[in-house]
Amino acid sequence: MELFPAVLIGGPPNSGKSVLTYSLSQSLRKRGVAHYVLRAAPDGEGDWFHEAEPRLTRQLRIKGTFDERWVDRIVQDIRRRHLPLLVDVGGMPTPEQERIFSVVTHAVLLIRDPAARPAWQELVRRYGLHLIADLDSRLEGPSEILEETPVLRGVITGLERGRMAEGPVFEALAERIAALFRYDPEELRRYHLAMAPDVDWVIDLDELARMLEVRREGEAPRWAPEDLPRMLDFLPEGKPLALYGRGPAWLYAALAVHALPASFFQFDVRLGWVEPPRLRQAADREGQAEDRFSPLVFTVEEAPGGWRLRATFRHPYVEREETEGLLLPSIPEGGLLILNGKLPLWLFTALARACADRPALAVFEPRGNQAVVIASRDPAFPVGSVWRIENTGPPG
Numbered sequence: 001m002e003l004f005p006a007v008l009i010g011g012p013p014n015s016g017k018s019v020l021t022y023s024l025s026q027s028l029r030k031r032g033v034a035h036y037v038l039r040a041a042p043d044g045e046g047d048w049f050h051e052a053e054p055r056l057t058r059q060l061r062i063k064g065t066f067d068e069r070w071v072d073r074i075v076q077d078i079r080r081r082h083l084p085l086l087v088d089v090g091g092m093p094t095p096e097q098e099r100i101f102s103v104v105t106h107a108v109l110l111i112r113d114p115a116a117r118p119a120w121q122e123l124v125r126r127y128g129l130h131l132i133a134d135l136d137s138r139l140e141g142p143s144e145i146l147e148e149t150p151v152l153r154g155v156i157t158g159l160e161r162g163r164m165a166e167g168p169v170f171e172a173l174a175e176r177i178a179a180l181f182r183y184d185p186e187e188l189r190r191y192h193l194a195m196a197p198d199v200d201w202v203i204d205l206d207e208l209a210r211m212l213e214v215r216r217e218g219e220a221p222r223w224a225p226e227d228l229p230r231m232l233d234f235l236p237e238g239k240p241l242a243l244y245g246r247g248p249a250w251l252y253a254a255l256a257v258h259a260l261p262a263s264f265f266q267f268d269v270r271l272g273w274v275e276p277p278r279l280r281q282a283a284d285r286e287g288q289a290e291d292r293f294s295p296l297v298f299t300v301e302e303a304p305g306g307w308r309l310r311a312t313f314r315h316p317y318v319e320r321e322e323t324e325g326l327l328l329p330s331i332p333e334g335g336l337l338i339l340n341g342k343l344p345l346w347l348f349t350a351l352a353r354a355c356a357d358r359p360a361l362a363v364f365e366p367r368g369n370q371a372v373v374i375a376s377r378d379p380a381f382p383v384g385s386v387w388r389i390e391n392t393g394p395p396g
Helices: 017-030 047-051 054-060 068-079 097-103 114-126 168-181 185-193 205-211 225-234 249-258 345-354
Strands: 006-010 036-040 085-089 106-111 130-138 144-147 152-157 201-204 241-244 264-268 272-274 296-303 306-313 336-340 360-365 370-376 386-388
Touching (some): 006 017, 006 097, 006 114, 017 036, 017 085, 017 106, 017 168, 097 114, 106 114, 106 168, 130 168, 152 168, 185 201, 225 249, 225 370, 241 249, 249 360, 306 345, 336 345, 345 360
Parallel strands (some): 006 085, 006 106, 106 130, 201 241, 241 264, 306 336
Antiparallel strands (some): 144 152, 264 272, 360 370, 370 386
16 A cells, blocks of 8 residues: 555665664654564565574575565565555665665665765656655764755764664654654554454454553563463453564464464554465475475474474565465474574464474574473473573573
8 A cells, every 4th residue: 555655775785774774663663653664685684683693693694686576576565565664675776676666755865985876866866756864874983964954964873783873863864754654553553453354353462562561662562471471361262363563473473373273363564464374284204305396494403492493485585375385394292392484473373373283382582592482281381481592491
């Protein structure tokens, strides 16, 4: 839906675009401004890249190619957006990749090499984008506003992984984007929930967090693993459920399992309301051979307390429909099964539902290098406990 703005964060490689995008997103969350970050680059540096330990980011990061298939799907996602978007793009686009510029509405330019500025300014002009800011990016020195209107111009510094952007230029930019994205939250909520599936239990995570008195950062709830047991006690088990709102993968997976054997739906800002694909458990013999045509590669490896099922994409972009009926590998019985991978929420919920018969099930959380137990029939792994991957003792 093109009602919502889509702001492209553009500029040459290594200018700090991903750090700026992450910092803007965090600032918007604290202000309670609904939005979504679409990373239109095949390396896909999501929030996990900036929040996880550096060793883990090297393991989780997926390298890909910026091919025509990728561009087709990025363009499709931008066109059907359900929230305001921040679109983080890679370096100077090819003519084919320029199609991304044709479906966004605004731009922020971040330039480290002044010689690159004219080419980026020409792209903005050619596609009729509203230029919000045109900034020089430097690693060190003072942050300084040079011009405020009609375009924010200045010097922004310190855009390095592991640091949050700060200073007068960043604050001015964050306020401009917040003003552009600031729709009435209740109006947005009604708009999205009006499209929800016809089930008795449609759960707004923000409202649920308020009812359960979950800790908040600014206007946004900050779900913690210890919130899981009382959340699951509060909601009916085995009933059709539709879930709306921002939350961690382990929370979504826990509720997807909690709804079994009934249907589960979730609101995806790319796709709208979706049901997780149905995945198949492999028989022992069936699970030995790898399916070369599968969009995912699965590996099973030993982990503290049990096993880890790791999923990685063969290609940097996979549609939900491609995973319907996907065959999972055979997994040794017993112990804790940890679901691991850089995956969309709908795939985490699909994996969790497919593996719900395990004695204990957890979802890996890159922040802190830990797994959160989401479902369990084993008292050694209580729901909401945290399994620290580097440890060999019981969950904390």
